[in-house]
Amino acid sequence: MEKFDSKKLKGMVSQLKKLKFNMYHKDFLLTWQKPLDDIKAVLTFAEIFNSLYNNNISCKVFQTGLGVSFFRDKSTRTRMAFASACDLLGLSVQEMDEGKSQISHGETVRETANMISFLSQVIGVRDDMYLGRGHSFMKEVAASLDEGYKKDVLPQRPAVVNLQCDLDHPTQTLADLIHIKNYCGSYEKLKGKKIVMSWAYSASYGKPLSVPQGIIALMTRFGMDVTLAHPKGYELVPEVMEQAKTFAKKSSGKFKLTNNMKEAFVDADIVYPKSWAPYNIMLKRAELVKSNAPKEQLDKLEKECLAQNAEHKDWFYNKSLMKTTKKGNALYMHCLPADINGLNCVDGEVTLDVFEKFRLETYKEARNKPYVIAAMIFLCCFKEPVKYIEKIISKPFKRSGYYNII
């Protein structure tokens, strides 16, 4: 583990001071709606928290308070990352597992949002199953909290943090970005580096589009040479594609599209082969669910989807593709868990030998997530976050150890 380097920490703090960011009482829903300086502030704070943790310095800024873990799908990893982030700052986690049926009307979302927020500092929401729903739901929660706060129902405005919606997965992609930065050396060095976000085969159904969308819309802002590769039928939401193009232009980066996997990987610095569901099927599914279609129709759609996927079993990442990347050694990334051929599936996203080579790297990639979430909470809850951090650094207290017993 790194040694305590107060100079490095102070360096990060002076970077912060150069940024113009303002996230106080603002939610974190989609990276592309955030100014670049907000994004950079989250990244920097995440690294500061990571460094403080590694040096056994307490980041407990709340004596009491709740973080609500609001998952509309199952999850263990992101739950754990959210719980870790809350705990790091001193918040207790309460889980809120509402079935779909219980929050079916606008009115009830408003009510629920307020009921869970009287003593809460953050509501972390995952709602990624249905295209067209997750982001809308989060906005509705956020609007309800705005009303509650303005109308004197809530004593504070809790942060809403997107823990994956139908459009974006910001805590994942920002963790990914820190990993890429560590690999390249600095955010400046990302300019011109080629990253390939590629579809890959999986026997599963309904994986959200949020990770590939989040990747193309984030990495294009840092001047990277972004290639999106997928078979026909696996397009992403058009608005996000447009966003990525605009960002690439602005940052002097690139955004390329291809349906040819082999071509995509040539000379790549970084590769991200990962499965997602066909766009049209996701749209159809969302409609069926909205109209309460009979189960048979949904089952039929699932079969169609799996059949369509099965036509592209040759879309997986292996040694021979790796050899075509920059120096035959591009950084392999994955949000985990990956479908690994011959390990947890017959046909999947990646071969075992390649995965094994980068396995520990993918763990380190994942490790950034709790700190990214902690940064989002911190920036939403405190008006003068830089001042706080300076105080913590100038008078650090141990996270574990005797002097904490007071």
Added chain:
Amino acid sequence: MEKFDSKKLKGMVSQLKKLKFNMYHKDFLLTWQKPLDDIKAVLTFAEIFNSLYNNNISCKVFQTGLGVSFFRDKSTRTRMAFASACDLLGLSVQEMDEGKSQISHGETVRETANMISFLSQVIGVRDDMYLGRGHSFMKEVAASLDEGYKKDVLPQRPAVVNLQCDLDHPTQTLADLIHIKNYCGSYEKLKGKKIVMSWAYSASYGKPLSVPQGIIALMTRFGMDVTLAHPKGYELVPEVMEQAKTFAKKSSGKFKLTNNMKEAFVDADIVYPKSWAPYNIMLKRAELVKSNAPKEQLDKLEKECLAQNAEHKDWFYNKSLMKTTKKGNALYMHCLPADINGLNCVDGEVTLDVFEKFRLETYKEARNKPYVIAAMIFLCCFKEPVKYIEKIISKPFKRSGYYNII
């Protein structure tokens, strides 16, 4: 949000000093078994905690310790309120979700009660499904803890807090009472104010009698003019009715009964239209469950109940009823969630226009609950609660912020 008003806080503390209360090591099961000064102490402490929270002052009086959330029915709201209260005081929440079968014998309740209490400060119990069971269960838990504490098994006597039983729902009704007090200006001003606790239609089955019982047995103690309205067949437990009569007499309040909804609301200051199950059906259900009757009999009873309810679909609160209340503008109350006609049901307890007018008020009503629970825990756990509060007020520490990092 209110500003920090140490004068107001000190005023509340001097009120406390005039009260003769003693809740140390005593549970909170039924409001009507508590002396009026105990009730007032809970109300005042709840408001003090609310004020401290709003002013970012830490109420953390436990460095470590557990609060056990023991729910024998599903719940998200009350769970959250209990979790918030525990967290506010510094306790971690552990959930205990025993199925009915696991705690079927007296012996096992005794054992379970002790097993979950070795390092616990409070056991919050909800058991409201069966008439004749919930309160008995809580008394059994309490007696088991008494034995454990006396016989040197437990290092402290955890508080048992009723989070809704078959008879009473004290954390709800005390939260309601604070809301009414805020509306009227002071507890003194409650005298003579007319409150109508009225049955209202719902398509659901088996809603407990605890809220209406709790309301009539609490509000009559504050000199209110309490009217209970319901169709025939929706009577409440006779002992509680007697209790309400006695309280009304003692406080120079009133307790009236009617089977006519329209008459009930005339000139009301406050209205509480809410559904509950028919008394006889609840009794029958409890017997069937006790005797392990076949499922068909229970299903038949449920159908009977729903049919009986359906005869009273005209019992709902709307604008024309509202017009007959004091100045056509009585305060509408509900413990939430309400059955709102045309929003989450076809026929329900209240029309959308009336509910919408008071929606934010019902949120504020609910907001009091965590502080009521915190007050109950605090009063049970500390021998000299007033002294503690005085110390907290005289030397306040921030709930969130840098100086808490120590």
Added chain:
Amino acid sequence: MEKFDSKKLKGMVSQLKKLKFNMYHKDFLLTWQKPLDDIKAVLTFAEIFNSLYNNNISCKVFQTGLGVSFFRDKSTRTRMAFASACDLLGLSVQEMDEGKSQISHGETVRETANMISFLSQVIGVRDDMYLGRGHSFMKEVAASLDEGYKKDVLPQRPAVVNLQCDLDHPTQTLADLIHIKNYCGSYEKLKGKKIVMSWAYSASYGKPLSVPQGIIALMTRFGMDVTLAHPKGYELVPEVMEQAKTFAKKSSGKFKLTNNMKEAFVDADIVYPKSWAPYNIMLKRAELVKSNAPKEQLDKLEKECLAQNAEHKDWFYNKSLMKTTKKGNALYMHCLPADINGLNCVDGEVTLDVFEKFRLETYKEARNKPYVIAAMIFLCCFKEPVKYIEKIISKPFKRSGYYNII
């Protein structure tokens, strides 16, 4: 409750100083793999924590941090003990409930172990259902954490604590040992005391062998006269039996085996009648599960097992057996819940009159468990645990009370 006795505490600390133990960054999986001084250190620290707790002294040594509760079977008691231990030291608990299918491959255990450990100090694991699986699983988790820590994935090496596996149940047996010590007066006085670990009837299927194995392999190290009694077919794992023999020889204790229940109890100081599953059936079951055998085969095996158990309904502990023990009054022990004849079953492990006589004693036996777990965590996480404890004792802070608000 005991009064604060700093002399007694200091006495325990000086005992600690005489021990040569080193558990820093080491897991607690099987008692028989630990040097005797490690065992003694856990016991002494457990008693110190218990005493600090009883005297309202804070043991909070972590400002923030997670304890992961990883249960592969259902449990409420041990969950609660683990949660209490974590809370006592200042850790928040996160639960990890993975179904069998999700962690089916070696690769995935490695990944999961790291994913849940980024900010975690301890992983408490229960995996006791299948002979040959639980301990292996824990070793795999431990090896994964070793790799993660060495390869710079994890900032600390979390402790793995065995909360019951197929071979041992160390948190239970160490809690039992403290109880026995309290009963006899000191660990020295255990020498020559007769303890009978006896099989007893239960109508249930598949109870693990871990408790009887843990008892014989632990009590033989303290010079006790250990008798293991069971019907033929209820043998224990041979390696553990060998271990117990070796320990008995080394400690000048005894380890005897009998298939005669009556003979076993004669002159016993302590008795532990408890059910477990037939060895061969457990082996067979593990094989069937491993080979994904059809459900019918597993059901058939269960029937066989219950039939075999039923042949030994006469193996239960009652007054007449009790009369044959030392002074007719041997200490009765059980890890709870017990199968009590006529209370929660028709035929079970013990009669109601005998159980009732020792009921509160069994609660006190159970009470030690949270402190044993806290000791294991503490010893794994801190390099100089004795120094810490000395500081805590020399400058104690209140666990509950005003001065904690800082």
